[in-house]
Amino acid sequence: MAIRWGNYKTAGFYDELIQKPGKPRRAAEGLCDYLRTLKDKEIEKYRAAADMAIRVMGITFTVYNESEGSIDRAWPFDIIPRVIPRSEWQSIERGLQQRLRALNLFIDDIYHERRIVKDGAFPSELLEDSKNFRPQCMGVNPPRRVWSHICGSDLVRDEKGVVYVLEDNLRVPSGVSYMLENRLVMKRIFAELFEKAGILPVDDYPSQLYDMLAAMTPRRLQRPEIVVLTPGIYNSAYFEHAYLAQQMGAELVEGRDLVVDVDDCTYMRTVGGPVRIDVIYRRIDDLFLDPQGFKTDSMLGVPGLLRSWQAGKVALVNAPGAGVADDKVVYSYVPDMIRYYLDEDAILPNVPTYRCVNPGELRHAVENIDRMIFKPANESGGYGMLIGAQSTKKEKEDFLRVVRGNPRNYIAQPLLNLSVAPTLVGNRVEPRHLDLRPFVLHSGKDITVTTGGLTRVALRRGSTVVNSSQGGGSKDTWVVEDGD
């Protein structure tokens, strides 16, 4: 028998499935017992079946390559799921709802009276240099006053088991299609486990997404016209754009399919003539949305789209300017926002964050550089970071020079010992670091959270970088009834 929990060493990290060698956590008992009974041959068979399912279902992400053009790659998938007890999940869910509610109030406030600044709870200088602050959004009232309708927050757990929010993605978070497809793959392969394990379903997301989008329509219609706006086939998340459009029965459009007329309405060009659009789920960054409105030379966007949105003729999801709260320096103020707008304490803690713009905090971060990770405020995909413990003296000096040149754009955080979970390596299991990205939908009335989310796992031993472009893979995420 291949998987012996007695031999599995978690090396001091918090393990999502195992309490101590040989002893699974309660919610994972069923799973671990089942895995222990599998023979090498069966493991091989299941793994092959998963690979096959992924190929057949065409689950890919696109990597652009100079010499070969774009290629579709299958995203590595680990067949051992990550398990979260329902009781714990409920509190995470409340924390995420609270967070998105406060973040939306913050964004709306920033583009209106800025009470939070006037009351001294948030420094106005931060706004002036914020890369994702959009002056064009001042005074705009998007439908139901929602700005960030879809938020993907990255959660991590430290060695003590505490769950932190690492960042909030308030612009165009991606990955939800992998969450849905991972579950489909698992149900195909491990049907018998699903019969008895009390795993909560995840497949409601496309309908919830559709309902939320429909709720934003400027026209009162039974079936508003909803489209998904993609940058096109060369975008790394094109698979997801096509997938979500298909799941919702919405048209997948590119910028050149849309046109804004003199009546400020947005139309799509069809063979039957122009058709008015009510809601755009856009998967294009702000600045590319509208070359006129944002004064860029974007070829992807739709001239006049910003005007159409400002006039309330079309809903943009997420709204332009929502990224102002996506900034990692602004992130450090989220607990303050929750207190300011909701008069509550944050349910989910932030990772301690040192703002380099503040000399005292920068000094502390530099003195402890070997335990720190420095990040730019507005990058995603794990780029442009410095991990102190893994860098040479020269790398550190070079990086700090950049930080000192533009301190507003950097933060430092203590390097967390991310939790691990058993991951298949050959026919054995080894611990690998992971994080979790739940997706949160804000419809103006309700805030719904996916059951679990997308678990991303760093497949290289010891690595903590989970991004798909840098050697990461994914796992199915099970929220299971634990009776508590």
Place this chain on the structure above:
Amino acid sequence: MLSRVAENVYWFARYVERAENTARMILAYSTALLDLPVYARSDWKSLLTTLASEQEYSLKYDSFAERDVLRYLIVEKEGSSSIIFSLKMARENCRTIRGFIPRDLWERINELYSFAGEEAHSGITVRGRYDYLNEIITRSQTITGLTTGSILHDPGYDFLKMGRNLERADMTTRILDARASDMMNHSEEELKPFENIQWMAALQSLSAYHMYRRSVQARVNRPHVICFLLQEDAFPRAVSHSLGESRQCLTRLPRRDRVLKRLRKLEKDVLKTDAAAFSNEELHRFLDEIQIGIAEVHEQIAAAYFLSED
């Protein structure tokens, strides 16, 4: 249906058809050459004339040697007349409409594209040519078959069919025209004994020889072949048939009036003209007009349904 999707579907069908027809044409041409005495052989240049690509060709090559012409028509990545180019364009158009077409179809076009590229060297040789081109033809037909048998017959399918049929009509007129132009360049005495071989090659490049025999029941001769390829409604690669198919697609689409009017006029020209009675020069001029007509129908379709460049 989105205009962009309609446009991509239309071009996808056109390019697959073009790749197949180009392969057919090369194949028929090189087979026919073997039957002609050296003095009556036209050179490989006339293949380029058929495809209207002499100018582009002479930018890159300075002779009309067999190998060069074939390289240009099969593998030339930068030329717009090669099989590889057509397949690449078919694939690029297909890529953006993957939500529209079944998965198999996407896989087949990928396979065909990589086959055409990897085996191209054998297509250029005399020995490997037959197998290579035949494979291209067979695989293109598999794709065409898949589109007919497994796609929803909705407006998108009408665009697919129009693309395929207009491309066919265009290619048929080109092949007829190539014969007519060829004969203009030789004296009558030189040609007489071999004229029928030439017309037989024209039929063969359209896979029409057998059907011609069934339909016409006469030996291969100029007037009958011209009539058959232009006006035989029952033959799928005859110009009148292809135009008729396109017309039927149009009648199911919105905003069709202007296109339909132009198409009807074109159909009438093809059916009412006694092209078989024309001299080779007159025939050449007539076919030119038909080709211009097909191009105008295409422009009308683009104006009515596709993304305009405004």
